[in-house]
Amino acid sequence: xxxxxxxxxxxxxxxxxxxxxxxxxxxxxxxxxxxxxxxxxxxxxxxxxxxxxxxxxxxxxxxxxxxxxxxxxxxxxxxxxxxxxxxxxxxxxxxxxxxxxxxxxxxxxxxxxxxxxxxxxxxxxxxxxxxxxxxxxxxxxxxxxxxxxxxxxxxxxxxxxxxxxxxxxxxxxxxxxxxxxxxxxxxxxxxxxxxxxxxxxxxxxxxxxxxxxxxxxxxxxxxxxxxxxxxxxxxxxxxxxxxxxxxxxxxxxxxxxxxxxxxxxxxxxxxxxxxxxxxxxxxxxxxxxxxxxxxxxxxxxxxxxxxxxxxxxxxxxxxxxxxxxxxxxxxxxxxxxxxxxxxxxxxxxxxxxxxxxxxxxxxxxxxxxxxxxxxxxxxxxxxxxxxxxxxxxxxxxxxxxxxxxxxxx
Numbered sequence: 001x002x003x004x005x006x007x008x009x010x011x012x013x014x015x016x017x018x019x020x021x022x023x024x025x026x027x028x029x030x031x032x033x034x035x036x037x038x039x040x041x042x043x044x045x046x047x048x049x050x051x052x053x054x055x056x057x058x059x060x061x062x063x064x065x066x067x068x069x070x071x072x073x074x075x076x077x078x079x080x081x082x083x084x085x086x087x088x089x090x091x092x093x094x095x096x097x098x099x100x101x102x103x104x105x106x107x108x109x110x111x112x113x114x115x116x117x118x119x120x121x122x123x124x125x126x127x128x129x130x131x132x133x134x135x136x137x138x139x140x141x142x143x144x145x146x147x148x149x150x151x152x153x154x155x156x157x158x159x160x161x162x163x164x165x166x167x168x169x170x171x172x173x174x175x176x177x178x179x180x181x182x183x184x185x186x187x188x189x190x191x192x193x194x195x196x197x198x199x200x201x202x203x204x205x206x207x208x209x210x211x212x213x214x215x216x217x218x219x220x221x222x223x224x225x226x227x228x229x230x231x232x233x234x235x236x237x238x239x240x241x242x243x244x245x246x247x248x249x250x251x252x253x254x255x256x257x258x259x260x261x262x263x264x265x266x267x268x269x270x271x272x273x274x275x276x277x278x279x280x281x282x283x284x285x286x287x288x289x290x291x292x293x294x295x296x297x298x299x300x301x302x303x304x305x306x307x308x309x310x311x312x313x314x315x316x317x318x319x320x321x322x323x324x325x326x327x328x329x330x331x332x333x334x335x336x337x338x339x340x341x342x343x344x345x346x347x348x349x350x351x352x353x354x355x356x357x358x359x360x361x362x363x364x365x366x367x368x369x370x371x372x373x374x375x376x377x378x379x380x381x382x383x384x385x386x387x388x389x390x391x392x393x394x395x396x397x398x399x400x401x402x403x404x405x406x407x408x409x
Contacts, residue, residue, distance in 0.1 A: 032355055037296055040188055044089050051194035053201040054092035054101070054181075063211050064093065064201070065251055066177045068102045071164045072185040073109050079185040079297070080104055086188055105171075108163040110156035110302075117159045122166050125154040127268025129308050135242050135275040136224035143312045154268060155302040162270040165247060172257040179212070180257075184248040186297045187220060193290045196236060200286050203234035215256030215281040216274075220249030220291035230285075237284050247271045249291035256281065269304070330354065331371070332382035335390065346384040354382040362388035 055064035068087065072080045088099035108116055118125070130148040154162075165182070172180045190196075197219065204212035217237075221244040228243030247270060252260075259281055266273045277283075332354060336342045346358035357363060357380040370378045372392060383389055 035357065040294070040296075043188075043191065044085065046191070048089050048091055048097075049191065049194040050091040050093075050095070051098070052093045052198050054098060056092070056094055062093070063178060063205070065179045065181050066101065067175070068098060068181045068183060069105050069168050069171070070102055070183045070185055071105050071107045071168070073107045075109070075112065076185065083183065083185045083187065090189060090194060105164065105168055108160040108167070110160035114156060117156055117163065120163070122264050122266060123154075123159060123162050124265045124267045125159055126151040127154070127272065128152060129305075129312070131268055131272060131276065132305055132308075135245075135272055137226070138312075138314050139226070141312045141314050147308065147312055150308075152268075152304055152308055155304045157302040158269045158304060162266050162273075165270050166261075166264070166266065169252065169257045169260050172252055172254060173261055175254065177254065179251050179253050181219075181249070181251050182247075183291070184293075186294050187248050187291050188294055190290045190292065193219075196286055196288075196290050200234070200236040203236055204284070207234060212253075213282065214251075214284045215253055215259055216283045217251040218244055218249075218283070218285035218289075219251065220289050220293070221246050221285060222289070232287075233284065236287050238287060239282075239284055240278060242275045242278055244275065244285060245271055246293070247274065248293055330381040331378065332356075332384075333389065334382070334384045336385065342385045346382070349382045349384065355380045356382040356384060357386060358382075358384035360386055360388075362386070368392070 053064045055062040055066065070080065070083055072083070084099050084102060087102050088097040090098045092098055092101070110117060128149055128151060129143055133143075133148070168182055200217075201212065204214065218240075224243040224245065229241040230238040230243075231241075232238045260274075260277070263277050263280055267276075332349060334342065334345055336345075343359065346356050349356040362368075363380075363383070363386055367379055368388070370376075371389075
């Protein structure tokens with residue numbers, strides 16, 4: 001695989017960007033947004049996948065996931081339509097689409113119902129930088145004791161999100177379902193979602209005598225920058241100590257819901273607080289996330305931690321993560337065989353700010369001409385698995401390396 005300026009890249013050493021718990025990525029540019037939307041739509045024309053871990057509630061012989069709660073704002077019906085379509089492309093053990101078991105939960109809305117946010121003992125709307133750095137340590141930042149203990153007030157949006165999750169936990173705790181999938185409405189499912197979930201479910205059934213004993217299972221997460229401390233309990237499942245952001249897709253057992261309610265109040269943003277509860281719970285996660293957050297949707301969240309992170313130098317004063325700055329070294333070329341997770345690399349480049357074109361047979365002639373002649377008037381900054389570039393690889397890389405002054409024999 002080739003990288004910036006044609007330099008070789010070891011796929012195991014690709015550095016992930018600073019994650020924090022928030023999605024700080026800038027909106028995709030028009031061309032990237034179009035390509036990304038086409039990618040999401042194109043998946044739905046492929047063969048449907050099946051996930052045997054989803055069983056019928058009436059089937060007493062099987063132990064599996066039954067209902068699916070989707071957190072959705074009333075003012076965003078398009079997101080409900082999109083996630084309903086996503087679920088319709090995955091079949092359960094009986095061959096029925098998962099959309100048939102989806103239950104829309106009307107999310108607490110900080111914008112239209114601000115009066116509903118407070119006045120509850122379930123949430124303590126203050127936390128500290130120390131709470132944040134417990135989940136994601138920052139070795140390059142040295143805050144003083146005052147910064148570590150200074151109270152940070154949650155934003156209204158963060159309170160609303162916590163309220164929505166807690167209300168669903170209360171519903172699960174009073175239901176007769178053993179396991180429930182909880183989703184936020186801005187996600188999409190990987191092509192191997194069913195395969196990996198089924199493998200994990202089978203491993204846990206073997207380890208726990210036919211009935212998975214976890215409290216919470218992460219299907220969607222983002223590890224902190226330097227990796228989450230973890231213990232692998234099987235080939236597909238690990239037990240995290242801390243360091244997982246997002247609550248956009250997780251399976252919660254009834255036992256886990258009852259335990260979470262006992263551990264309340266939630267102190268700070270819910271995905272931060274729950275990391276502090278890992279020591280009190282049996283939390284597990286798939287070896288990699290199989291549910292991803294969509295990049296073509298604008299986040300409705302407002303992140304209370306940003307001013308504090310800016311003050312201690314973790315992000316710049318413009319409330320923009322350092323890795324969000326426009327890439328200064330381009331173009332990037334990457335070629336790899338099937339199974340090298342090239343689509344994941346393309347997605348990572350998009351998140352890093354590159355205008356990325358990936359997995360096409362050819363690019364427009366004008367774009368190719370600009371590359372062959374080393375010009376900068378290109379639409380894209382990165383090209384991942386573009387078949388028509390393979391015959392021109394030596395010419396393109398020579399032009400790029402000479403232009404960047406980094407040619408190596």
